Amino acid sequence: MARLIEIQTGQALAVRAGDLLVFEASGGHVRSGAQSVELLGAFLRSVVGDDGRVLSPQGAPNAVVFLARRPGPAEIDVVTGDPWHGPETVPVRVTVEG
């Protein structure tokens, strides 16, 4: 069964094909191993308000989602911090297991 994995920090991860990796970050890149890991995008966490509307805060994206597609190694960058003021890039090694 595929998993949704919420990740705050980490420099190396072993996951399974089909897993969804959600980082608390504003951006990200796939440096290598694009056949194994795909960047789905940067998202802004939002909520359903008491009135039923979807409410989004004022702010940069704060969730970056990667999909583990096929077995193999990959190197990804996760961009954290304030995108407008000194963002930091954290490299993460991902191994997608079969």
Next chain:
Amino acid sequence: MNGNESKLYGALAKIAAAADEALGECGAGHGQEAEGEELPSCTPKGLPDRLLLKAAEVAYKINPVNAPVLAAFAQAGAGFQVMEPARIAVLTSKYWGAKPRKLTVSFMESTPADLRTRIIGHMNAWAKTGGVSFVWTSGTGQVRISRGGGGYYSYLGTDVLLIPKNRQTMNLQGFTMGTSESEYKRVVRHETGHTLGCPHEHMRKALVARIDPPKAYAYFLQTQGWDKATVDAQVLTSLSEASLMATPPDQTSIMCYQLPGSITRDGKPITGGKDINATDYAFIGKIYPKAGAALAMAGGGGEEGVGLAAAPVGTADEWDESEDVEVDYDE
């Protein structure tokens, strides 16, 4: 248009008529120019200071979130402005109203008293001129702060009341007593501006127009991995001016983020604000007046030079108080 809105329109029409009468010397010449005769130019006039609060209160009572009313005025170009020129914006649909108020604040995580005090102290920097202040509660606050992951953000204005009580309305990732004072000023005060209803200043039309889209797409793809849609949403989509209580954009407002010169058309950066500036203070003091603020402001300036005198504001018209129009509205 409902009954209350009709009454408000009617009342404002009376006010406009009275203003036109008072401006008789230019009223007849609106848009006309007699041959060989130089007519005096008409400049937009504001309500007398004593009526600004009342006008805002009326709009608020008609509709507490008042966007339909105020936005309709702006779209109609009717010249009805609660505010005269100011340089940061408040989205009218998120406006807390002119009545002074205290918003309670709680923290999602266990937070030491000194840290709570420091954060709330910076939030209350806005209260130096504004009538909205923040006070800690041990219960569940109207404003709920998390220092966990997710970066920096806040919901806008009155939206915070709609956020589920188990969720934060403001996020200040990683803030501790060790965080520098400059970051408290830059981030906590900025996020609190959102809580007061101020959107990002860099999304004002005039500032967005300075950005070169192809450069912005390339820059944010390289630095953040953002796709075009994300860049559009974060940087290139300007706010509808009709939804704002504001006029000229201000790149040094605390609500403006810095953007590099490498993505602007003229090569000059959008500098961004590092703290609440004098114009921010003056604007927030006008839209969220403190009790009795009108009198103090009429005297010119305020604490540390902050006040009406510190900002370029339009000329308010003046007439005898006995001529004020009474507005009839349902409570």
